[in-house]
Amino acid sequence: MTKSSGASANNVIQMRAHTRRRQEANAYVPSMMPSVAGIDDDEQPYTPTQFEACLREIGARYYHDRHRFHNLLHTGKLNKGQVQAWALNRYYYQVMIPVKDVALMSKMGDPELRRIWIKRVLDHEGRDGQEGGIERWYRLTDGLGLMRDYVSSTAGILPATRFAVDAYVRFVRERPLLEGITSSLTELFAPSIHKERISGMLKSYEFINEDVLAYFEKRLSQATEDADFVLDYALRHARTRREQESVCAALKFKTDVLWVMLDALYHSYVSGYVPEGAFMPEDFDDRPRFH
């Protein structure tokens, strides 16, 4: 996007992308910028079919199933230390998801909606006598030989992981309820990546078995049910074009959170630039490198 760029096709594409993404980008600038600033109030809303297609297009373009770190993870190309780094960092995401969900519930005036949403909190925290998703995540970190005290301290996670996850919690706290709810639309795209992960990791790593992957097996049914509800909620509650665009921006924001986490893992543990103070695997010097 340079001054002297009038003619190049590359820049025409960039300019279009820039215009198209302008509201998405603005949606999570701190409060002094309104989201979806470019949308007129009288702009025609999408039909439900168009709106769902927009959401699925965002998933196809930005969801982290396309990230090269996942490709390496699922095809057995990483060593144990790299898988440890992934599980350790992702733990912070897991433990903050219920924080995000109760922050969201605190904005719900409708008791019926809270009753539906609390299922997610209990799915992660656990119910009487039943382990939840956080406990199931420890099965993974246990299986990888990480000490629980170290995992729960989050002392070794990458600063980028913390910034991305905290951005998600604060997005849900600060933005309107509709955007907070629909930021979880990434769950629409989760079941296929979880299936790929389970079969790929079981086949590829001698330190992985079905027990340590229990989290993902459970999420196959949980996430499908949750995603169906949120998609239906989005289609019913985002009626104006402005509301629809805000939902698209919320979903794009959430894909950024997930993508940034994997970029940081790749830079640190595949490219090999671990920041001072972050987790350092024992087998770091023997790690596979891909350039």
Add this chain to the structure above:
Amino acid sequence: MTKSSGASANNVIQMRAHTRRRQEANAYVPSMMPSVAGIDDDEQPYTPTQFEACLREIGARYYHDRHRFHNLLHTGKLNKGQVQAWALNRYYYQVMIPVKDVALMSKMGDPELRRIWIKRVLDHEGRDGQEGGIERWYRLTDGLGLMRDYVSSTAGILPATRFAVDAYVRFVRERPLLEGITSSLTELFAPSIHKERISGMLKSYEFINEDVLAYFEKRLSQATEDADFVLDYALRHARTRREQESVCAALKFKTDVLWVMLDALYHSYVSGYVPEGAFMPEDFDDRPRFH
């Protein structure tokens, strides 16, 4: 930090680092975790000399003058597109700094402190008839051939840049005044990197001249004055050990913000993994690569 790791020297070092950094890491977990949780109220405070040495040690270990992206930037190893990407992303930091500073001022009950602090806001926003730091930053992006509309839209910045900068603004909004003020202690270490940048970039790049680097020249005097004030403030106002540790954590947090921004630039524009939708330089395919 693995279960079976009792004996390895590497892990002993990790465990020490883990213990030492525990409060630093906790300091910016969202509000449910108190910062400096591990400090007893009756722990002996550092002497002023010890406390200043701690702060300078954090700078020596974590400040981004040690980041390899800066090394490439200052020694002429990057091409124009990579320098554009740096200036474009850093713009978001520049434009949010006064937002951070007014958020901080809104917590200052003391008018004298506000009168001192507003200098920073004016340094960036400009005074009657005098350009400020943001305008000076545009001289750099102009000089690099980036369109102002595109720069100011922030549409092409990396999501990691946004998360890191937003984390900084929110840190200052949410944390106590002492931590908000002292998070700017990175300015202690800024003059030497600015000098290195000015001389290195002038020598190395035909698209750089003194005019486009006016921002850094001006910051040499501004940042020194500001840093002296904040160091003195820290030494006078952080009296208990807990307060001193919270200042160390605030400074460490700020170094993380700066480091994450450069990690993301390196991963995207040196390693070459630009996320979908971010700025794509025209000379991307001819960029220098370093592995």
